[in-house]
Amino acid sequence: MKKLLSIFALVGACFAAMPAxxxxxxxxxxxxxxxxxxxxxxxxxxxxxxxxxxxCHGASMMRYNRLKGLDLTDEQIQQNLLFSAxxxxxxxxxxxxxxxxxxxxxxxxxxLSVIARARGNDWLYTYLRTFYRDDTRATGWNNLVFPxxxxxxxxxxxxxxxxxxxxxxxxxxxxxxxxxxFEQITPGKLSSQEYDQAxxxxxxxxxxxxEPEQSHRKRLGVWVLLFLxxxxxxxxxxxxxxxxxxx
Numbered sequence: 173m174k175k176l177l178s179i180f181a182l183v184g185a186c187f188a189a190m191p192a193x194x195x196x197x198x199x200x201x202x203x204x205x206x207x208x209x210x211x212x213x214x215x216x217x218x219x220x221x222x223x224x225x226x227x228c229h230g231a232s233m234m235r236y237n238r239l240k241g242l243d244l245t246d247e248q249i250q251q252n253l254l255f256s257a258x259x260x261x262x263x264x265x266x267x268x269x270x271x272x273x274x275x276x277x278x279x280x281x282x283x284l285s286v287i288a289r290a291r292g293n294d295w296l297y298t299y300l301r302t303f304y305r306d307d308t309r310a311t312g313w314n315n316l317v318f319p320x321x322x323x324x325x326x327x328x329x330x331x332x333x334x335x336x337x338x339x340x341x342x343x344x345x346x347x348x349x350x351x352x353x354f355e356q357i358t359p360g361k362l363s364s365q366e367y368d369q370a371x372x373x374x375x376x377x378x379x380x381x382x383e384p385e386q387s388h389r390k391r392l393g394v395w396v397l398l399f400l401x402x403x404x405x406x407x408x409x410x411x412x413x414x415x416x417x418x419x
Contacts (some may be wrong), residue, residue: 175218177234181318182198185242195343197369199209199298199316199351200296200298200315201292201294201297201298201317202294202298203294204293204296204297204372204375204376205297205299205372205377206372206376206379207374207376208373208376208379208380210376211243213372213373213376213377214242214373214376214377215242215243216219216370216373216377217255217373217375217376217377217378218239218242218253218300218377219252219375220327220354220370220374220377221374221377221378221381222253222254222255222264224326224327225284226232226264226337227266227326228266228268228277228281228323228326229266229282229283229284230263230264230265230266230283230284231263231283231284231285231381232263232264232265232283233263233283233285234264234285234381234384235260235261235262235264236249236254236258236261236262236263236264237249237260237261238257238259238384241254241384243382244354245292246260252314262269265288270363276386277311277322277323278310278322279322280293281323282377282379283415285381285382286382287378287382288375288378288379288381288382289383293375293378293379295317295339296378297371297372297374298316298317299315299317299318300327300371300374300375301331301367301368301371302315302316302317303315303325303327303328303331303334304316304334304335304336304354305330305333305334305335305336305357306336309322310322311324312324313328314336316336316351317418324382327367327370328373329360329361330360330362330367330370331360331362331367332356332357332358332359332360333356333357333358333360334355334356334357335350335354335357336352336354336355337351337353337354337355338350338351338352338354339352354361373419378409380391388392389400
């Protein structure tokens with residue numbers, strides 16, 4: 173038994189250390205302030221998604237009419253979020269041909285249907301907030317979380333243009349360039365706090381889009397656990413009643 177408990181403890185320690193190992197050696201991730209019950213945040217995130225992301229990235233597993241789960245009507249979706257000539261029941265695809273996308277960006281932009289599950293919410297939130305100007309890149313942009321990224325900073329008008337400052341330091345006997353902060357080159361349409369909130373709204377929506385029924389699943393899970401708890405008590409007392417006269 174002690175050996176079995178030791179194995180469980182070792183496995184648990186490995187799983188607990190996974191987030192730390194995933195971020196080791198890379199730019200530290202900031203926790204994304206998400207709340208999938210905040211419908212206003214999800215609506216703002218959906219608007220940012222269709223205006224800035226859906227030009228190059230598709231969401232082929234998502235239909236526009238699923239946005240009715242954000243308290244939107246078909247008419248509101250058609251007028252405010254569906255800019256193509258398509259119908260509300262169609263999937264979120266893009267008109268750009270994959271070959272053209274590869275020619276423009278060097279790689280085909282990934283589908284964003286489940287990007288929040290693939291990358292993680294904290295990764296996305298930090299990624300959207302760490303773009304900086306880099307004239308050595310073809311797009312003119314680089315990113316601290318995803319160095320040498322092929323994607324330009326599509327939200328730069330909101331955040332403004334920033335330069336990253338680095339200082340030379342020594343680690344393990346080798347000279348490295350460590351990030352020390354950002355320098356604002358040109359202002360954006362939003363303040364720093366407003367842009368952070370916009371990034372949080374967008375990630376909140378991407379998280380919701382990866383599983384639109386997650387809130388329902390969690391609520392249902394609570395009821396299932398309550399039922400199982402009550403059933404366990406009932407089964408325990410019934411078993412005691414059956415065996416009370418057995419000696």
